[in-house]
Amino acid sequence: MPEKNREQMQEAVAEIREKMAAAAREAGRDPAAVQLCAACKTRTAQTVAASAALPIDVFGENHVQELCANFDAGAYCGKPSHFIGHLQTNKIKKVLGRASLIQSVDSEHLLNAIEKEAAKAGIVQNVLLEVNIGGEESKTGVAPEALWPLLDAAAAQEHIRVKGLMAIPPVNDDDTRNRRYLAEVYKLFVQAGERGYPNVSMETLSMGMSGDFETPSGRVPPLCASAPQSTASGITVKKCKNKNGLALSVACATAPPEWEPLAVHATSSLCQGLSLRESWQIRRI
Numbered sequence: 441m442p443e444k445n446r447e448q449m450q451e452a453v454a455e456i457r458e459k460m461a462a463a464a465r466e467a468g469r470d471p472a473a474v475q476l477c478a479a480c481k482t483r484t485a486q487t488v489a490a491s492a493a494l495p496i497d498v499f500g501e502n503h504v505q506e507l508c509a510n511f512d513a514g515a516y517c518g519k520p521s522h523f524i525g526h527l528q529t530n531k532i533k534k535v536l537g538r539a540s541l542i543q544s545v546d547s548e549h550l551l552n553a554i555e556k557e558a559a560k561a562g563i564v565q566n567v568l569l570e571v572n573i574g575g576e577e578s579k580t581g582v583a584p585e586a587l588w589p590l591l592d593a594a595a596a597q598e599h600i601r602v603k604g605l606m607a608i609p610p611v612n613d614d615d616t617r618n619r620r621y622l623a624e625v626y627k628l629f630v631q632a633g634e635r636g637y638p639n640v641s642m643e644t645l646s647m648g649m650s651g652d653f654e655t656p657s658g659r660v661p662p663l664c665a666s667a668p669q670s671t672a673s674g675i676t677v678k679k680c681k682n683k684n685g686l687a688l689s690v691a692c693a694t695a696p697p698e699w700e701p702l703a704v705h706a707t708s709s710l711c712q713g714l715s716l717r718e719s720w721q722i723r724r725i
Contacts, residue, residue, distance in 0.1 A: 446490055453494040479524065480506060485513040492517035500524040501539070504531040511538040526580050529553040536561050543606045543646055546570040546580045548593045551600065558599035566603050568646055569594065571628060573621050574610035581607065587628055595637035602637075604644030605629050622647055 453476075461471035477498035480488050488499065488510050499516050501507035502525035511521060523539035526546075532553055535542060545551055545567045558565045569590055572581030582590050587605075594602045605628060609621035625647055633642030 445487075449487075449491060450494060453491070453496065457495055477522070480510060482506070485510050485515040488515035489513070489517060492519055498522060504528075504534050507538055508534050532557045533561075536563060536565055541566045541568065541603065541644075543568040544570045544580065545590075545594075546572075546582055548590060551590065551594055551597065555597040555599050564599050564601055566601050567594070568604050568606040568644060569602060569632075571605055571607040571625060573607045573625050576610055579608060584624065584628060587632070591632055591635065591637075591640065595635075595640055597639070600639065602632075602640040602642075604642050604646065605632065606646040609647070 456476065460476065464471040476496050477500050478491060478496045479500040479502065481502055483491075492499075492515065497519065499510070499519060499521045501510070501521060501523055504523070504525075504527070507521060507523060510516060520540045521538060522541045522543055523535050524543045527535060527542060527544055527550060529550060532550075536554075536557055542554070542565065545554065546569070551567075554565055554567065569587065570581040571584060571587055572579050573584065575583060591602065594600055605625060607621075607625045609618055609625075612618060626645065629642055629645045632640065
């Protein structure tokens, strides 16, 4: 990688980290509690490896081929990788052992296929169940009412651990409507955790954000009746464009200390050909 590009990427990540730290301090949080995930998307193993030396915590991959290439090349340099794209059953073998978390399990068919291959490999695979909260034909994920049979099926598997939910609300400019979608997903998240399955641990909630986040904007509304009152302050999302390196997003919590931001990923189109998905994840500590 040319030294100029390396310096530009270093500056971009440093700027993001500064904004993360400032937002965390403003919310009364420890900046170290917030993690940064870079969505690699078409970046070369050389670029990914160069970025691994920077303060990036997790790498997200949308495509199996790129996950394999970067993982096998050692591009993540020991840092965790998540699979965040749509997963076909004939490619599960390649993802197992490479992705520490599969975020996009959206059917019993896929669930059973992961269980079968994980059993053969003698491993336990962590997953998120994907919910199509807006009922959009263009998006994958189960309908909210279909989450429960999928969760029941997942709970019966020996080689799968459900760590939470993932959802990408419809793209719209109506902040009130978007907040309602987020609250609906959170309600499902809480209800799923209340079922008490031994291999289901609702630690991570990955929710795609829509709209323009050039300035801090996305804020989860007062959540739902079943949510603890202390969580109603929500999450604030911040994003910074990176025109020269990896696609990067950040999230900082305004929720109280018992809820900790875990990671962010990227998917709305930006300039210079970058493709990002905004999302945040939280886990109970």
